[in-house]
Amino acid sequence: DAKTTQPTSMDCAEGRAANLPCNHSTISGNEYVYWYRQIHSQGPQYIIHGLKNNETNEMASLIITEDRKSSTLILPHATLRDTAVYYCIANRDDKIIFGKGTRLHILP
Amino acid sequence: GAVVSQHPSWVICKSGTSVKIECRSLDFQATTMFWYRQFPKQSLMLMATSNEGSKATYEQGVEKDKFLINHASLTLSTLTVTSAHPEDSSFYICSVNRRNEKLFFGSGTQLSVL
Numbered sequence: 423d424a425k426t427t428q429p430t431s432m433d434c435a436e437g438r439a440a441n442l443p444c445n446h447s448t449i450s451g452n453e454y455v456y457w458y459r460q461i462h463s464q465g466p467q468y469i470i471h472g473l474k475n476n477e478t479n480e481m482a483s484l485i486i487t488e489d490r491k492s493s494t495l496i497l498p499h500a501t502l503r504d505t506a507v508y509y510c511i512a513n514r515d516d517k518i519i520f521g522k523g524t525r526l527h528i529l530p
Numbered sequence: 531g532a533v534v535s536q537h538p539s540w541v542i543c544k545s546g547t548s549v550k551i552e553c554r555s556l557d558f559q560a561t562t563m564f565w566y567r568q569f570p571k572q573s574l575m576l577m578a579t580s581n582e583g584s585k586a587t588y589e590q591g592v593e594k595d596k597f598l599i600n601h602a603s604l605t606l607s608t609l610t611v612t613s614a615h616p617e618d619s620s621f622y623i624c625s626v627n628r629r630n631e632k633l634f635f636g637s638g639t640q641l642s643v644l
Contacts, residue, residue: 465623465635516562516627520574
């Protein structure tokens with residue numbers, strides 16, 4: 423798995439878009455970018471994943487740069503329930519190694 | 531609805547006893563499941579890969595005799611913490627990969643060893 427780098431923590435005002443960056447400069451061509459989040463004392467929850475193209479689902483959008491060396495997870499309208507640790511993972515098989523993630527605080 | 535069921539949600543046991551944690555894939559036959567542990571304020575650490583019908587593959591530094599994994603069917607993997615000690619107290623989480631899809635995680639088991 424390619425190494426990923428994320429900020430340790432971020433704050434976002436409730437109702438605003440939360441933009442979480444991730445650097446994966448050593449990503450290989452067949453590695454996907456996955457995003458998961460973990461709310462305190464729960465199992466991680468899948469958010470979104472992508473290979474080259476930008477992706478959007480009911481939870482979030484994923485913007486991957488053209489060179490694939492970085493990506494941004496966008497939560498369009500953050501709510502207090504989005505407070506969690508967000509993990510960005512670059513991976514090509516089903517064994518996922520978690521980094522330290524970004525602790526996102528949504529401020530009322 | 532839930533794809534992975536993990537039981538129990540929490541367990542308290544005395545030092546020296548063994549504890550079994552179950553992970554069930556509810557709507558998918560999983561040949562592979564994964565076990566993680568997580569200490570407070572830390573990230574998830576992969577412990578082992580559970581393989582149906584064969585021995586589990588353990589990550590470096592994880593004691594296979596301490597953490598027994600059994601994957602006897604395509605829908606059930608169990609993790610047994612043998613002779614538990616206070617330092618084994620942790621949050622244990624299992625996951626299942628649905629082919630060509632993302633991982634689904636159980637809700638986790640909080641183990642407290644007294």
